Amino acid sequence: MVGASLACLLAKKGVSVALIDAGDPMASWPETTYDLRVSALTLASINLFKSLGVWADVVELGEQAVEKMFVWDHFGSGELDIDSADAGEMQMGAVVENRITVLATWKKLQQLDSCDVFTSSQLDNFNVDDDGVDIGLSNGSNIRAALLVGADGSNSKIRQLSGISDYGWEYQQKALVATVRPEKSHQNTAWQRFLPEGPLALLPLRDGLISIVWTSKTETTEDSLKLSDSDFCEALAEASDHQLGNFELIGARGAFPLKLQFSPEYSQQRMVLIGDAIHTIHPLAGQGANLGLKDAVTLSSVILQAHQKGRDIASEQVLRRYERQRKGDNLLMMGIMDGFKRLFGADDMLVQFARSTGMGLVNSSTLIKNQICKYAMGL
Numbered sequence: 001m002v003g004a005s006l007a008c009l010l011a012k013k014g015v016s017v018a019l020i021d022a023g024d025p026m027a028s029w030p031e032t033t034y035d036l037r038v039s040a041l042t043l044a045s046i047n048l049f050k051s052l053g054v055w056a057d058v059v060e061l062g063e064q065a066v067e068k069m070f071v072w073d074h075f076g077s078g079e080l081d082i083d084s085a086d087a088g089e090m091q092m093g094a095v096v097e098n099r100i101t102v103l104a105t106w107k108k109l110q111q112l113d114s115c116d117v118f119t120s121s122q123l124d125n126f127n128v129d130d131d132g133v134d135i136g137l138s139n140g141s142n143i144r145a146a147l148l149v150g151a152d153g154s155n156s157k158i159r160q161l162s163g164i165s166d167y168g169w170e171y172q173q174k175a176l177v178a179t180v181r182p183e184k185s186h187q188n189t190a191w192q193r194f195l196p197e198g199p200l201a202l203l204p205l206r207d208g209l210i211s212i213v214w215t216s217k218t219e220t221t222e223d224s225l226k227l228s229d230s231d232f233c234e235a236l237a238e239a240s241d242h243q244l245g246n247f248e249l250i251g252a253r254g255a256f257p258l259k260l261q262f263s264p265e266y267s268q269q270r271m272v273l274i275g276d277a278i279h280t281i282h283p284l285a286g287q288g289a290n291l292g293l294k295d296a297v298t299l300s301s302v303i304l305q306a307h308q309k310g311r312d313i314a315s316e317q318v319l320r321r322y323e324r325q326r327k328g329d330n331l332l333m334m335g336i337m338d339g340f341k342r343l344f345g346a347d348d349m350l351v352q353f354a355r356s357t358g359m360g361l362v363n364s365s366t367l368i369k370n371q372i373c374k375y376a377m378g379l
């Protein structure tokens with residue numbers, strides 16, 4: 001998602017780009033199937049896709065606007081309800097299946113003359129010299145470029161080959177993902193309940209469905225995966241406080257181990273990292289892809305400035321400018337997500353009481369709620 005968006009941003013302005021992906025975007029799928037991987041995209045990300053001419057295709061393939069957010073705690077009566085209308089916006093974002101965002105972006109890339117796309121092609125190695133970088137693919141072919149951008153996810157091979165260190169920790173948690181049909185309408189609302197082992201998010205999806213991201217200890221998630229469909233739906237109804245009634249499971253369930261990971265070094269000679277390759281955060285507020293898209297916007301802007309002036313797009317000055325502009329925001333979001341995870345995971349009675357009271361106080365302040373809403377919109 002992040003690498004293809006950067007390629008689009010650059011190729012649209014005439015910069016010659018080669019996009020190399022180990023995978024191949026799905027070109028079509030049976031109408032009644034849903035991707036287990038979905039992203040809540042902020043208004044800022046939607047605006048990016050609109051500016052790239054990608055959003056119309058996303059809408060055609062299917063997206064779901066998020067107008068409200070309702071957050072509540074298993075302990076006490078703490079709750080928070082936020083309405084984008086109060087902040088003067090029609091929606092705070094949208095939930096889109098990842099395969100839809102990827103396909104719409106790739107469709108746009110194929111229309112751009114200055115982008116060559118290499119699918120089912122793995123980057124195997126690279127060698128940097130003063131004038132450029134030689135990139136070796138696993139099929140034996142080579143590409144010579146001025147700059148190599150590593151947008152290859154949290155297990156980034158480019159980061160590993162470059163020797164850039166990564167830091168962080170495993171949360172010893174897994175996120176269980178599934179698509180369900182709720183008994184009651186989702187009301188275009190993103191629901192999130194903080195449970196003792198982690199948050200349960202119920203994201204509104206197209207066709208009246210819900211995409212769940214249910215974070216628990218690894219063993220609990222493994223047990224939930226083994227439940228029969230009906231027992232799982234019953235457990236889900238219970239965990240969500242019956243807010244949306246009962247559920248019917250649509251398709252399979254999946255799970256992802258969660259970790260926090262970051263690299264303090266964003267670039268080296270003629271090589272730079274973006275997206276999950278540089279920061280992987282807890283998905284509790286659905287911000288990972290949105291952060292990566294902000295990296296793509298900033299990197300494209302510094303590259304384009306250099307390109308328009310006929311300067312080297314991979315100079316240390318250019319890459320450092322990108323790092324300076326993004327590091328603060330990335331670290332802040334990482335810290336907030338990690339802090340939330342700890343605050344809502346605490347089982348100390350005093351912390352639980354403070355948390356519940358705090359949510360109540362925030363909920364009574366329109367000013368603070370509007371600020372949270374703007375932050376959630378990525379504005």
Ligand SMILES: Cc1cc2nc3c(=O)[nH]c(=O)nc-3n(C[C@H](O)[C@H](O)[C@H](O)COP(=O)(O)OP(=O)(O)OC[C@H]3O[C@@H](n4cnc5c(N)ncnc54)[C@H](O)[C@@H]3O)c2cc1C
Nearest residue numbers: 001002022039040122123152153275276286287288289290
């Ligand atoms: C359960 C869960 C829910 C989430 N929900 C949200 C959400 O609601 N909102 C949100 O903003 N974020 C969310 N995230 C985070 C989001 O999924 C990631 O931040 C995002 O996918 C990162 O995008 P990326 O393009 O940087 O990396 P990836 O999506 O990991 O893409 C990496 C790409 O690199 C390619 N690649 C890897 N190695 C090679 C190689 N050697 N050669 C060539 N290609 C290679 C892969 O094929 C892939 O296409 C969630 C994460 C999880 C786990």
